[in-house]
Amino acid sequence: xxxxxxxxxxxxxxxRTAWWSLPEHSIPWRSAxxxxxxxxxxxxxxxxxxxRHIAYYRDWLRAAGAAPEDxxxxxxxxxxxLISKRxxxxxxxxxxxxxxxxxxxxxxSGTSGxxxxxxxxxxxxxxALASGRRQRxxxxxxxxxxxxxxxxVVHRDGSVSRQLRPWWEARLICPPGIExxxxxxxxxxxxxxxLEKLNAFRPEVIRGYGSHLGAFFRxxxxxxxxxxxxxxxxxGADAMSGADRRLIETELNxxxxxxxxxxxxxxxxxECEQRDGFHLFVDQVDVRIVDANGCDLPAGTPGEVVIxxxxxxxxxxxxxxxxxxxxxxxxxxxxxxxxxxxAGLEGRTxxxxxxxxxSQWAASAVLARLQAVAxxxxxxxxxxxxxxxxxxxVPARHTEPDAAELRAKMxxxxxxxxxxVVERVEAIEAEPNGKVKSVVCRxxxx
Ligand SMILES: [Zn+2]
Numbered sequence: 524x525x526x527x528x529x530x531x532x533x534x535x536x537x538x539r540t541a542w543w544s545l546p547e548h549s550i551p552w553r554s555a556x557x558x559x560x561x562x563x564x565x566x567x568x569x570x571x572x573x574x575r576h577i578a579y580y581r582d583w584l585r586a587a588g589a590a591p592e593d594x595x596x597x598x599x600x601x602x603x604x605l606i607s608k609r610x611x612x613x614x615x616x617x618x619x620x621x622x623x624x625x626x627x628x629x630x631x632s633g634t635s636g637x638x639x640x641x642x643x644x645x646x647x648x649x650x651a652l653a654s655g656r657r658q659r660x661x662x663x664x665x666x667x668x669x670x671x672x673x674x675x676v677v678h679r680d681g682s683v684s685r686q687l688r689p690w691w692e693a694r695l696i697c698p699p700g701i702e703x704x705x706x707x708x709x710x711x712x713x714x715x716x717x718l719e720k721l722n723a724f725r726p727e728v729i730r731g732y733g734s735h736l737g738a739f740f741r742x743x744x745x746x747x748x749x750x751x752x753x754x755x756x757x758x759g760a761d762a763m764s765g766a767d768r769r770l771i772e773t774e775l776n777x778x779x780x781x782x783x784x785x786x787x788x789x790x791x792x793x794e795c796e797q798r799d800g801f802h803l804f805v806d807q808v809d810v811r812i813v814d815a816n817g818c819d820l821p822a823g824t825p826g827e828v829v830i831x832x833x834x835x836x837x838x839x840x841x842x843x844x845x846x847x848x849x850x851x852x853x854x855x856x857x858x859x860x861x862x863x864x865x866a867g868l869e870g871r872t873x874x875x876x877x878x879x880x881x882s883q884w885a886a887s888a889v890l891a892r893l894q895a896v897a898x899x900x901x902x903x904x905x906x907x908x909x910x911x912x913x914x915x916x917v918p919a920r921h922t923e924p925d926a927a928e929l930r931a932k933m934x935x936x937x938x939x940x941x942x943x944v945v946e947r948v949e950a951i952e953a954e955p956n957g958k959v960k961s962v963v964c965r966x967x968x969x
Contacts, residue, residue, distance in 0.1 A: 631786030734959030737767030
C-alpha cells in the first residue's frame with residue numbers, strides 16, 4: 524500500500540483534480556480546431572519530455588537526425604516508427620523515464636493473458652480521474668446524477684481499477700456524498716451469490732466485464748430471477764455479445780453502455796446516451812486506424828487501433844499498436860458531441876483463423892456468419908486443426924440450434940472436408956484473466 528500523503532499534498536492534488544474536471548462538461552462539444560489545439564499542446568510537451576528522458580525516442584530522434592520540434596502535429600506522428608506490444612515487452616525500460624518516482628506501475632494481464640506493466644506519473648493518473656467525469660456526464664442521462672450514487676463493480680482482484688482506486692483514495696480528500704458508494708464483487712462468485720449481493724446493495728450502476736455481465740444477466744432473465752434493477756450497466760475490458768446486450772436492453776429494460784480503455788491508455792473512449800460507438804478522448808490520446816502496412820484507413824474499413832498517449836510521461840508510448848480491431852464511425856453523432864467516434868470494437872488482431880496455405884482469416888468475419896445461424900445465442904470457435912473445429916454454443920432460449928444450417932455454413936466457409944464437433948454449454952467459460960475469447964487456437968506453432 525502507498526504511504527498516506529501529507530494533508531497539504533492531498534489538498535493540492537484534490538484541488539488540481541477538481542480544476543481539471545471542470546471543463547469536462549464542454550470538451551466533448553468543442554470544435555475540431557479547439558480539440559486539435561489542446562492535442563497539439565499535449566503532444567509538444569510529451570515530445571520534449573521523450574526527447575530528453577525516454578531512451579527509445581532519444582535514440583530514434585538522433586538516428587533520424589530529427590528534433591522534437593519537427594513533429595508539430597499529431598499528423599506528423601506518422602513519421603515515428605510504429606511500436607508493437609512485442610517491441611515494448613522486449614525492453615519496457617527503454618520507454619520509461621527513470622526519474623519519475625511519484626506515480627504507479629499498473630500491471631495488466633491483458634487479453635492474451637501475458638502480464639504487462641505500464642508506469643504512470645501522478646499527474647497523468649489524476650488527469651485520468653478528472654476526465655472520468657466525461658463518462659459520468661453521459662451516464663447521468665440514465666442515473667439522474669453524476670455523483671453520490673451506488674455503484675457495484677464486478678472485477679477480478681488485481682484489475683486495473685482495483686489497482687487505481689486505492690492509489691487515488693490515499694492521495695485525495697473526498698467529501699462524503701460526492702464520491703460514489705462503491706461495492707466490489709468478484710466475477711468468480713456463483714451467479715446466485717452474486718445476485719444476492721447485488722440485490723442487497725441495490726446499485727444504481729453495475730460495472731464489469733462485457734462477457735461476464737452478459738452471461739450473468741442472461742441467466743437472470745432466462746431463470747426469471749428477482750432483480751433489483753440498476754439504472755444502467757457499464758461494461759469494458761471485453762465484449763458483450765450482441766445477443767446478450769439486446770436481451771438486457773429489451774427484456775430486462777436496462778440501458779447498457781460500454782467504455783474503451785487499455786492499460787496503455789486509461790481512457791480511450793466512452794459511449795454517450797445514443798450508445799452507438801465510442802467517442803474518443805482524442806485531446807489526451809491520439810487514435811489511428813491502420814492497415815497491415817501502417818497506413819491510415821477511411822471510415823467504415825476495419826483495421827488495427829494505434830494510439831499515442833499524450834499525457835503519460837512515465838512510460839511514453841507514441842504510435843503504439845494496441846491489437847484491437849475497429850473502424851471509424853461515419854457521420855456525426857446525434858448527441859451533438861464532436862469528439863470522433865469508433866464504431867465499436869470488432870475483436871483483436873490476434874483473433875485469427877489459420878489456413879493450410881499459410882494465410883489467416885480475421886475471426887470476426889467468420890464468427891459473424893456463424894452467429895447468424897438460427898437458434899444460437901452465442902458461440903465460441905476452437906480451432907483444433909486447419910479443418911477441425913470444436914464449436915461451443917449457448918442455445919437460444921426458445922429455438923433449437925439449426926444443426927444442418929450450422930454444418931452448411933461451416934462447409935461454405937471451410938470447404939466440404941471440414942470436421943466439427945458441437946458442444947452445447949450454458950455459458951462460454953472465461954480465461955483465467957476473467958475475459959472470454961470468441962476464438963481459441965489449439966494448434967501448435969506453424
Ligand atoms: Zn454521441
